[in-house]
Amino acid sequence: MRAYLELSHGLHPAEWSIRHARGEVPDHWPYGLDRMVNHGVQPIMRIPARGRVVERIGRAARHRLGGYEWADAFRRNTGDVILCWDEYSGVPAALRERRKPVITGVVWLTDEVDRTTAWFAKRALPRAARVWASSSAMIPRLERDWGVRKAQHIPLGIDVDFFQARPRTEEGLVVSAGNDRHRDHGTLIRAVTKVPGARLEIATRLPIPQRFARIGLNEGQIRDLYHRASVVAIATTPNVHASGLTVTLEAMASGRPVVIPDTPGLTDYVENERTGLVYPVGDEDALAKCVQRLLGDDAMAEEMGRAARRKVEQHFSTELQAARLAELIRTT
Missing domain, CATH: 3.40.50.2000 (Glycogen Phosphorylase B;)
Known part of the structure; x- marks a missing residue:
């Protein structure tokens, strides 16, 4: 099975890998999503569109339309399923996609979002095939307040090779x-x-x-x-x-x-x-x-x-x- 990954904040897998090799960031891909290949899923990461015009449009859309990643939302995708790390890419994907299941994480929605952000989320999240959150406390709220039908707690993971135990070097x-x-x-x-x-x-x-x-x-x-x-x-x-x-x-x-x-x-x-x-x-x-x-x-x-x-x-x-x-x- 192939999963097409849609990430927020313009994350680029090749650039991330270069930074990882320099010791600046954990994991070879953001959030260790490349590791899914070890578990029967082939990840395919969306390459964010670049250029002055595209970036200007993206900033304007985020500012006016709830903070979501609209600029890349309607590009052609591959894979059997769409996997989004958070709601900022997941909400546009759920509103757009009609043929493939959309699975999205949710990070912020249960705590103080503005009216525009909430308006889009309440229309998109019930369409998602699955929704997950790293905080178990969010699951009942997603179901009760946001119309999510299938919410699941997926614990957050950390790169244990990048972050290793070392003796402390300073007291206090x-x-x-x-x-x-x-x-x-x-x-x-x-x-x-x-x-x-x-x-x-x-x-x-x-x-x-x-x-x-x-x-x-x-x-x-x-x-x-x-x-x-x-x-x-x-x-x-x-x-x-x-x-x-x-x-x-x-x-x-x-x-x-x-x-x-x-x-x-x-x-x-x-x-x-x-x-x-x-x-x-x-x-x-x-x-x-x-x-x-x-x-x-x-x-x-x-x-x-x-x-x-x-x-x-x-x-x-x-x-x-x-x-x-x-x-x-x-x-x-």
Whole structure:
């Protein structure tokens, strides 16, 4: 079986592979989707259209029509099924396609989307053959609020060869990363400031005080940031799409204990007191206490980091994610 992959953000497989060879990004293809070939599905990635005019049209369409990838939506495709990573390519594909099944992931729709984005999604998603999400908390909402008939939880996977466990190189360093609108870096900064001897670095483009910000890092450089850290901590506002999930799994794969908020979906991936610590979302003092516990107990932090690495290897690798997606395609 052949799956035609439609990805957002102009991702190009050849360019990605070159960056992977330079150590800048994980996996040979984005999200490890090339690994589906190991599980009975031949992936064929859409090559994004390039050129000044096309890019200008694409930007205008995204701005006016809900953020979706309309510019490439009506190009001829090959394969037996259309697989889209998220709703920004999946919604146009579901509205367009009449002959082939469309399977799409959904990342953001359950948390605060604008009216135009919602209008298209409510018409497209019920037409999709299957819809999946990395956050289990999204599944009932997709069915209840968005008319999805066949929604499934597919756990996110991380490249465990790219992100490997290494001994930490700095004491007292707390690291975080992320750019989405549900990140609460302000709470994280205030919490870590309360911990004696702790220092904080955050890889983000969001506006935070310059002394904490690390801007313009590629994935390879963020991986190095994890290796320097004693603890990786995340703060978010309430959400159900598991904001912070990618960073959580990258840190776990790097052998670091994580501190996460108890948001639905995110807690599917972290075992409290075993692979990390979980605190009530928005509770600055509880977050500070979790960080302080890990910085003050090297043996506990190291054991949690080892357990976190094993958890990712056994349940959350991109190889396992590819196998689950291939099974989803074969059974559609």
